[in-house]
Amino acid sequence: MTRERVFNARCALAVLAALAFGTTAGFADRFGDVTVRPVAHGAGETHHGYRELLFFLENHSTRRTHEVTLVFPDRFYSWGSGAQIRQISRTVSLSPGSRMVVPLWQPPLPVYNNGLVRVLIAGEAPETISVDPAPHVASIGGHFGGAASPATVLVSRALDYDGLGRLLMSGAMGMSAQSAAGPPDAGSRRGITPNAWTPDTSAGGPHWIELDYDPPIQADQVRIRATSTLIGLDVRLVLTGVSGTNLLDQSFSSLSGGSGSPYDCELSFPRTAEPVKTVRLDFGMRYAGSISVDAVQLVDAGSGTAVWASKARASSEAWAWSISGSGTMTRLPGGAPLRSLLRSELPISEWSEYWLSYSAYDAIAVSASELRSARPAVLNALWHYVECGGVLFVLGPGEAPASWRRAGEAPLSNGRLLTAGFGKCFLLDAEQPGGIGAATAKAMMAALDDAAAMWRSLPDENTANSFYPVVENAQIPVRGMVFIMLVFVIVIGPANLIYLSWTGRRTWLLWTIPAISVLATVMVFAYTTLREGITPDVRMEALTFLDQSTRRAASVGITAFYCPLTPSGGLFFSAETEATALVQGWNHQSDSSREVDWTRGQHFRRGWVTARVPAHFWLRKAETRRERIQLEMEGGKLIAVNGLGAPIQSLWLSDHDGRIYTATNVAAGQRTVLLPSSAAVSTSKEVPLRALASTALGYSPWEKAAGDVLSLLTPGSYIAELEGNPFVENALGARSITSRSRIKSTVYGLLEPAGAP
Secondary structure, three states: OOHHHHHHHHOHHHHHHHHHOOOOEOOOEEEOOEEEEEEOOOOOOEOOOOEEEEEEEEEOOOOOOEEEEEEEOOOEOOOOOEEEEEEEEEEEEEOOOOEEEEEEEEOOOOOOEOOEEEEEEOOOOOEEEEOOOOOEOOEOOOOOOOOOOOEEEEEOOOOOHHHHHHHHOOOOEEOOHHHHOOOOOOOOOOOOOOOOEOOOOOOOOOEEEEEEEEEEEOOOEEEEEEOOOOOOOOEEEEEEEOOOOEEEEEEEOOOOOOOOOOOEEEEEOOOOOOOEEEEEEEEEOOOHHHOOEEEEEEEEOOOOEEEEOOEEEEOOOOOEEEEOOOOOEEEEOOOEEOEEEEEOOOOHHHOOOOHHHHOOOOEEEEEHHHHHHOOHHHHHHHHHHHHOOOEEEEEOOOOOOHHHHHHOEEEEOOEEEEEEOOEEEEEEOOOOHHHOOHHHHHHHHHHHHHHHHHHHOOOOOOOHHHHOOOOOOOOOOHHHHHHHHHHHHHHHHHHHHHHHHHHOOHHHHHHHHHHHHHHHHHHHHHHHHHHHOOOOEEEEEEEEEEEOOOOEEEEEEEEEEEOOOOOOOOEEEOOOEEEEEOOOOOOOOOEEEEEEEOOOOEEEEEOOOOOOOOEEEEEEEEEEOOOEEEEEEEOOEEEEEEEOOOOEEEEEEEOOOOOEEEEEEEOOOOEEEOEEEOOOOOOOOOOOHHHHHHHHOOOOOOOHHHOOOHHHOOOOEEEEEEEOOOOOOOOOHHHOOHHHEEEEEEEEEEOOOOOOO
C-alpha cells in the first residue's frame, strides 16, 4: 500500500468530520462528479519551512475514475523583485466513490497570487476555487521574511492563546530599543537585524538611545557592540549617576573599530565619581539605517567589573514592510515582534501526518490531553518535526518517546526539558500558561529564539558559494572570451575585408561574414564546453541523527549544484525533504520564478538551477529508516556490522558502559572487529548535535587526534563518517557522475537500549 493511500485511510474520520461540519473547512465547489473543499488552517505569516495548503476531494461517481490536478495559484503576479514561486501543482487519481486528502506544500519563497486555485479534471474545462492562503516568506528584506522575521509558534485550540502570548512575548520586539539591552545576541549577522536597535528610517533625527544598568557601577569605559560599522561615526555620550546628576557629557568624533573589528567600539573616559545608572548615546542627524546597536556594556577596567544594560528606550524604532500573498503591503509598527503566535484552526484530530506541514513553525504548543487523543501518524509527524530542529511545548502531565530521555533530560522548575535530535521538548506540569514559572518561561523563550536564529544566519546567493563552494571558480572565463571576441573582430573586419579586396572577391562578404559569425559562436561554445564540460558538479554534506530503537532518522545538511547546462528535468527531492533555496526572496536586482510539482515526490521543475550559476539548498529530512550498526560478541571481541548502507571511513563507538571503540574503512555490509581505545567517554547527558554540526557540515575542521570527536560521544552512541549519503538524496540523480560529485555524511547514532533484542 502506498504512503498516500495509508494517509487517506487513516484520515477517513477526519474527512468525514470536515465534510459534515463547515467549521474547519472552506466552502466546497462541485465540478461535475468531483467536489473540492479547501481547508482553513492557521492564519498569519510564516517565515521559513514549508506552508501547507490542504484540500478535501470527493468523487461522487460510482463508476468513473477522475484524474484531478490542483494548480496554485490560478494566476501568478510577478513583482520583478527576486526569487518567487510561479506554480505549485499536484495530480491525483480519484477512484469511484472515494474521498481523498490532498496537501500542497509551498517551499520557502513567496507566491504572489490572485487567491484562486485552478482545478483541472481530465476531459473537462478548467475551473477555479477560491482559497485564502496565509502569507509565507512575504516580508521585505533579509532572508526568509527579512530582518523583522519573528519566531513563530503554532498554538493548539485547547490552550489559552492569550495567556501563552503574554508568557512568550515578554521583551520580544525586534529592532526596538529593548533589543540593545542584555548581552549581544545578533551573532555574526550584519546590517539591520531584529536583535539590534535601529531608529525609524523615516525619521530625520536626532537619534538617541538611553540604557539603564542594574546594578549601577562606577565606570571608565562604555563598549558598544553593533551590527553596522561604527567607523567614522560621531556620538555624544552622556552618563547619569545614581544621584540623578550628569557625570559626563562628551562627544566622540570619527570612531574607530575596537579589538580590530569595525563593529566594536570602546569609549574611554576618567573613572566616574559615583555609580552610573544611565548611559545615553546620541547619534545626531546621521541616517538611521546606518545605526544598529546590538548591546552596550558599562565597564570599570580597574576592578574588572562589567555590566550589560537591563532596560532601554530610544528616540524611535525601526519598522518593516510585510507583503501578503495577494500583494497587499502593510507597515509593521516600530519594534516589530520577534515572536509571533498563530492559532490552529483545526483540532489535533485533523492535523497533518506529514512533518513538512509543521516545518514552517519554530515551536508548537499543545496540551498533553490533545497528544493522548492524537492519531499515531500525527504523533510520529510531530516527533519527526522535533528531531529536525523544532521545539515542542507540552502543557500538562504527559510523556514523550523514551529515547529522548536517553538523549538528554534536564529538570525545570515546572517540568522537564528533553533533547530530541536537533530539537527540544518541554514537558510542563502546568496545564495552562498561567501556571508556568518565570525561570521556565525564560528557558522556553531561549529555545524558541535559538530555533529561529538559525534561519536568520543562512547565507544567500551572494555569499553561499563562498560559504560552501561547489566549484573552485564559478566566474565567467573573461580572458578567454575576450581573446575569442578580439580574434573575431579582427578576422570579420579588417582581415576579411583586406583579403577579399586583394583577391578581387568583395562580393564574398555576403557569405563570409555570416560564416565567420557562426564559426565564432561555435568556438565560444566549444571553449566553454572544453573548460567545464557538460557534466554537473554536485556537493553535499549532511549530519544525520539516527535512533536505532525507534528507526527514526533526522538529517540536516547543505547541497550545491553547478550545471554548465540548465538541467531540463529540474531537481527531484523526496516528499519528506525540506529544501530551502539559499536565495533572497526580495531582491530588486533579480527576478526568477520557480515551479514545483508534488505528483511524484517533490519535483522542482524549472527555475531552481540556472546554467553556470551555483545553486545552494539547505536541507532537512525526517523519515523512518532501517539502517543501523549491529553489534555482536565473538571470541571475547566486539564485532560491528556496517548496516548503514554506505562505506564507513571512520567509526567511533561508545558501548553502554562508556568504553570507546574505533574502526576505519568498513565496506557496506562488512563485519569488522572494533579496536578498544583508552579515551574516556563524555560525561554529558545531552547529545551534542549542535557541536557536531559545525564539523560534520564543513564549517570547521576537527582534529581527530586531539580527541574532539571522542568528547562528543555519550554511552550507547556512535559517530560514523560515511562515503556517500544513504539518508539524503542527490536531487540530480543519475544525471550526475561519481567523479564530479562530492557527497559525504556523518551519522550520530543511538544504539538500542542495553538488553534490547
